[in-house]
Amino acid sequence: MNLLNATTRYYLFLALLLFAVGSVGLYHGINWALRTEVSEQLADRRRELLAKAQANELAPVSQLATLLDISRTPRPLGFRDTILLDRIENEWVPHRQLTFPMVVRGEGPVWVSLRKSLVEADDLLGVVLSVMLGVLALLLAGMVALNRWLAGRLWAPFRHTLAALRRYDLQQHRPLALPTPAVAEFAELNQALNTLSQRLVGDYEQLREFTANAAHETQTPLAIMQAQLEQLLQVPALAEDPAAAPLVADLYGATLRLSRLHQALSLLSKIENRQFPDAQPVRLDQLLAEKVTQFEPLFEARELRYGLNMNGGPVAVRMHPGLADSLLQNLLQNAVKHNVRGGEVTLYLSAAELKISNTGPAVDGDPARFFERFRKHNAASESPGLGLSIVQQICEYYGFGLEYQLGEAGTRHILRVSFAAAAVSPAAARGAAARASY
Amino acid sequence: MKILLVEDEAALRGALAGSLRQAGYVVEEVARFAEAHEKIALHQYDCVLLDLTLPDGAGLDLLRALKANRSAAGVLIITARDALQDKITGFDLGADDYLIKPFHLSELNARVRAIIRRRQFNGQQQIPFRELLVLPNLAEVHVRGELLSLTKKEYDLLLYFLANPGRILTKEAIAEHLIGDAVDAADSFDFIYTHLKNLRKKLQEKGVENYIRTMYGVGYKLSHE
Incomplete structure (x- = not known):
């Protein structure tokens, strides 16, 4: 139910109430006026008859009785409502009746009852109701038509604002530039939204700068820590105490982990901030072959069998070479890390997609959450769990499709990256072959 | 230098x-x-x-x-x-x-x-170390004049040690030297033990022992004596 329909409902409810009260009031008012009129007419007629009786111009009672309801016995006096049968239409009709005594010369007192039909009053109700209902129907139709028109016209700025908000993406670092419509409420709304988005963009920008600065400033101390700890390990005095050296070695290992975490986080924030503008055709087939060679010792150590299928020929995808490297690196890492001893890694690369499937322990949970940051398959793992987040961010950045599938009773994990529109033609790929070999 | x-x-x-x-x-x-x-x-x-x-x-x-x-x-x-x-x-x-x-x-x-x-x-040189002689441009290692046959990883490993004689090499540094960035995927450094074990065994077979010392909990060192 939209806002207009909601207000219309209340308007209609009120209109119905007023119309009901109005109809009753109108009916009684008109009815009262008619009865008063009828009573007055009866009273006039009485006055006329009495005047004629005074002047002795009346016909004898026997003659009068054919025209008037005359009785020689007393009757209750005054106005009364009574029902009489209308012989022509054969129905009971309400009448107003006035009874009064009259002296007819030479014949003594008689009692006369004058009557007049009230039949108009019932018809009146029908007329009132039909007029009222007719007006109500017109009002209803008018309201609906007006709302249609208003919805199309008056609310247009509101819908424009709504559409702008839906499209709004903070990561584009641009405030909303909503126009100022003529309607004051919408103008106020747009102004408030513009201010809000300006503040958001400002805050976001500040946060981005802060992150970038923090990342830069953290990098140097980390490099110093790593270098100095390595130097500390070389100090001969350290060898004299068998407990000391492993402590320093642990510290050194932790520093390395910290610096890897730092690198992963700054990479993520850089992708989010769109700081990789130079895309160029990258030969993914060459890069993948290189990476697999690099990973071979790890495959061997974990007794993993691997298959590499790149029969589709050269594959070049437009992206930043550094991000291409990160993408493959993290996908392979994931396939090795979440594998089982003696398991398998299968890689398939074509111009349309890259598919990496690996054996691994069954995992439960929502596949969509595997891409969350700091999501760990194994809580005790030393890895911070950022690999798949990085993969997801890179795919999002270039508009690649990323899909996770579970096969073979939950023990085979398949990740599929589809390059879609980002892939370039094989001819362009051959041209790029010479350059994109890192 | x-x-x-x-x-x-x-x-x-x-x-x-x-x-x-x-x-x-x-x-x-x-x-x-x-x-x-x-x-x-x-x-x-x-x-x-x-x-x-x-x-x-x-x-x-x-x-x-x-x-x-x-x-x-x-x-x-x-x-x-x-x-x-x-x-x-x-x-x-x-x-x-x-x-x-x-x-x-x-x-x-x-x-x-x-x-x-x-x-x-110009690449024409030799690296002598105790009883070893390495000819980098031929990728050959000789022990007292006898040719020692090594895999590529073992040879890389030996050269890495020879570049750092007497210096303790952490397992992290060795791992990264051997596999580069892929080291992030390694939950353990098992794979360097295999290469080290084989290298030591081959050296031992040629009669040179205790060149590569294990520094407990830290790493390894190519020893001068």
């Missing part, structure tokens, strides 16, 4: 210089672009370690100056991870190698040694 170290972070510069001096090099330390520019104009170096981000100038301009002087020095670029474009430009300008911060000092030693070796002897 004279090395010019251009790095603006004092603490990092100290650690790098310390490690290089332990490895037997003469090291001159410089923090500023202007100072470095003066040094390369006046002196000859065997190798220049160049941090690309200096407060008062671009490291790449120093590289250009070196090449304009027709310097014989090898150049090792030190960059932040994200400065990929700088790395490519550096290679285009004639840099010999690059290292991404943060790096292992033992890795730095190995890279510097390789650069100087390539520059000085």
Whole structure:
């Protein structure tokens, strides 16, 4: 139910109430006026008859009785409502009746009852109701038509604002530039939204700068820590105490982990901030072959069998070479890390997609959450769990499709990256072959 | 062997210089672009370690100056991870190698040694160590004149040790030297034990023992005695 329909409902409810009260009031008012009129007419007629009786111009009672309801016995006096049968239409009709005594010369007192039909009053109700209902129907139709028109016209700025908000993406670092419509409420709304988005963009920008600065400033101390700890390990005095050296070695290992975490986080924030503008055709087939060679010792150590299928020929995808490297690196890492001893890694690369499937322990949970940051398959793992987040961010950045599938009773994990529109033609790929070999 | 170290972070510069001096090099330390520019104009170096981000100038301009002087020095670029474009430009300008911060000092030693070796002897040289003799351009290792056959990884490993004699190499540094960035995927360093075990066994078969010592909980060391 939209806002207009909601207000219309209340308007209609009120209109119905007023119309009901109005109809009753109108009916009684008109009815009262008619009865008063009828009573007055009866009273006039009485006055006329009495005047004629005074002047002795009346016909004898026997003659009068054919025209008037005359009785020689007393009757209750005054106005009364009574029902009489209308012989022509054969129905009971309400009448107003006035009874009064009259002296007819030479014949003594008689009692006369004058009557007049009230039949108009019932018809009146029908007329009132039909007029009222007719007006109500017109009002209803008018309201609906007006709302249609208003919805199309008056609310247009509101819908424009709504559409702008839906499209709004903070990561584009641009405030909303909503126009100022003529309607004051919408103008106020747009102004408030513009201010809000300006503040958001400002805050976001500040946060981005802060992150970038923090990342830069953290990098140097980390490099110093790593270098100095390595130097500390070389100090001969350290060898004299068998407990000391492993402590320093642990510290050194932790520093390395910290610096890897730092690198992963700054990479993520850089992708989010769109700081990789130079895309160029990258030969993914060459890069993948290189990476697999690099990973071979790890495959061997974990007794993993691997298959590499790149029969589709050269594959070049437009992206930043550094991000291409990160993408493959993290996908392979994931396939090795979440594998089982003696398991398998299968890689398939074509111009349309890259598919990496690996054996691994069954995992439960929502596949969509595997891409969350700091999501760990194994809580005790030393890895911070950022690999798949990085993969997801890179795919999002270039508009690649990323899909996770579970096969073979939950023990085979398949990740599929589809390059879609980002892939370039094989001819362009051959041209790029010479350059994109890192 | 004279090395010019251009790095603006004092603490990092100290650690790098310390490690290089332990490895037997003469090291001159410089923090500023202007100072470095003066040094390369006046002196000859065997190798220049160049941090690309200096407060008062671009490291790449120093590289250009070196090449304009027709310097014989090898150049090792030190960059932040994200400065990929700088790395490519550096290679285009004639840099010999690059290292991404943060790096292992033992890795730095190995890279510097390789650069100087390539520059000085045009690759025609030998690395003698106790009873070993390595011919890098043939990728051959001789033990008391007998040829030792090694796999590529074992040979890499031995060269890495030879570049850092007497220095403790952490397992992390060895792992990264062998497989590069893929080391992030390694939950353990099992794979280096295999290569080390095989290398030691092959050396033992030729009658040389205890060259590579295990430093408990830390790493390994190529021993002088």
